[in-house]
Amino acid sequence: MQYEKVKPPENGEKIRYENGKLIVPDNPIIPYFEGDGIGKDVVPAAIKVLDAAAEKIGKEVVWFKVYAGEDAYKLYGNYLPEDTLNAIREFRVALKGPLTTPVGGGFRSLNVTIRQVLDLYANVRPVYYLKGVPSPIKHPEKVNFVIFRENTEDVYAGIEWPRGSEEALKLIKFLRKEFGVTIREDSGIGIKPISEFATKRLVRMAIKYAIENGRESVTLVHKGNIMKYTEGAFRDWGYEVAKQEFGDYCITENELWDKYGGERPEGKIVVKDRIADNMFQQILTRTDEYDVIALPNLNGDYLSDAAAALVGGLGIAPGSNIGDGIGVFEPVHGSAPKYAGQNKVNPTAEILTGALMFEYIGWKGASEMIKRAVEMTISSGIVTYDIHRHMGGTKVGTREFAEAVVENLQSL
Numbered sequence: 085m086q087y088e089k090v091k092p093p094e095n096g097e098k099i100r101y102e103n104g105k106l107i108v109p110d111n112p113i114i115p116y117f118e119g120d121g122i123g124k125d126v127v128p129a130a131i132k133v134l135d136a137a138a139e140k141i142g143k144e145v146v147w148f149k150v151y152a153g154e155d156a157y158k159l160y161g162n163y164l165p166e167d168t169l170n171a172i173r174e175f176r177v178a179l180k181g182p183l184t185t186p187v188g189g190g191f192r193s194l195n196v197t198i199r200q201v202l203d204l205y206a207n208v209r210p211v212y213y214l215k216g217v218p219s220p221i222k223h224p225e226k227v228n229f230v231i232f233r234e235n236t237e238d239v240y241a242g243i244e245w246p247r248g249s250e251e252a253l254k255l256i257k258f259l260r261k262e263f264g265v266t267i268r269e270d271s272g273i274g275i276k277p278i279s280e281f282a283t284k285r286l287v288r289m290a291i292k293y294a295i296e297n298g299r300e301s302v303t304l305v306h307k308g309n310i311m312k313y314t315e316g317a318f319r320d321w322g323y324e325v326a327k328q329e330f331g332d333y334c335i336t337e338n339e340l341w342d343k344y345g346g347e348r349p350e351g352k353i354v355v356k357d358r359i360a361d362n363m364f365q366q367i368l369t370r371t372d373e374y375d376v377i378a379l380p381n382l383n384g385d386y387l388s389d390a391a392a393a394l395v396g397g398l399g400i401a402p403g404s405n406i407g408d409g410i411g412v413f414e415p416v417h418g419s420a421p422k423y424a425g426q427n428k429v430n431p432t433a434e435i436l437t438g439a440l441m442f443e444y445i446g447w448k449g450a451s452e453m454i455k456r457a458v459e460m461t462i463s464s465g466i467v468t469y470d471i472h473r474h475m476g477g478t479k480v481g482t483r484e485f486a487e488a489v490v491e492n493l494q495s496l
């Protein structure tokens with residue numbers, strides 16, 4: 085691969101992808117970028133923790149610094165240079181910080197572009213409780229979801245035209261003439277495509293994950309009562325994948341009751357579906373009935389933040405964007421510009437994102453140690469401002485929090 089302004093490290097080896105599996109050396113080269121705003125605070129803090137955890141299991145990450153966002157603009161005159169995309173393509177697994185996107189005008193979201201260009205079709209977000217973290221619900225320990233949100237279609241397809249534009253007016257006219265559909269002339273028009281192909285590959289990934297990780301259920305969340313051929317089809321195609329490709333592993337919720345009297349047979353995964361609005365109350369009222377959750381893009385966007393709020397909020401929530409043999413790992417939170425460079429925000433989301441990345445490359449021991457060390461740190465009362473607001477304790481900065489996590493990790 086040719087790079088214009090960056091150079092891959094000379095030591096370290098590439099992660100390869102063969103026969104549908106990642107082959108990970110003991111010293112993988114992993115590209116990373118800090119991104120914008122608080123990315124400059126949280127990414128270096130997370131890397132300290134990740135290095136300490138890798139060392140604990142006798143491995144080493146060889147980091148490859150690349151650029152996106154403001155930094156990239158300064159260096160390349162481009163917010164998302166080809167070098168960065170090529171590095172992710174070549175080395176397959178990358179860690180990122182948040183990137184700022186203006187609302188309304190300006191450029192298209194860089195995050196969305198990265199996901200689409202690299203075909204990272206699943207946004208995978210585990211949502212679990214860490215002991216000691218304050219929560220707005222009584223039983224946060226019941227929260228243990230892994231959310232698979234479709235990443236390329238629905239509102240993320242980004243197909244829309246402003247009110248009064250030639251395209252919008254043409255479409256309004258066409259719809260009236262051809263289909264007898266009336267839309268007000270002063271409407272902006274957006275298109276929400278949901279395909280069988282994209283739905284099936286997402287649900288396939290969710291079910292595979294459930295099988296490989298001994299999970300109990302996969303819930304398809306949709307708004308199919310209102311949008312039958314997009315959201316409703318998402319549900320139908322999801323059930324089709326479960327039945328046609330994973331028939332030996334999956335039963336539907338109907339079968340659970342009709343054939344098994346409501347008792348899940350050992351080793352079977354129950355595939356069920358819920359309407360999106362109901363799902364928001366279900367995760368609060370019947371939390372432990374949900375496990376792996378698969379959703380189209382917009383439902384997934386809302387539900388993942390709402391779920392994250394149950395177990396400590398955005399400062400804690402890790403995430404990833406996964407394609408076939410390629411993964412970019414990022415926290416759920418954004419660049420929070422008002423806190424940029426203040427050594428103030430919580431690096432836990434970025435740290436746990438790194439733990440998720442380690443899990444993805446098969447370093448489960450290191451990943452578990454990181455989670456344990458974060459729990460120990462928070463339980464001992466060492467917290468950043470966001471957690472301090474809810475539970476008091478010793479308020480520390482981003483760097484100091486990460487240092488405390490490293491210390492706890494080394495004691496394990």
Ligand code: NAP
Pocket residue numbers: 122126181182183184185186195398399414415416417418419420421429430431433470
């Ligand atoms: P945000 O950056 O996530 O920040 C919203 C609020 O969440 C913050 O004001 C803060 O709340 C809390 N928060 C976020 N990260 C935190 C952390 N590490 N520790 C503690 N608290 C944290 O969301 P936003 O203000 O809506 O978005 C800012 C920019 O980020 C936008 O340009 C947006 O497009 C972009 N964004 C990027 C990504 C991404 O790169 N994947 C994701 C989302 C948003 P308090 O002030 O209440 O403490």
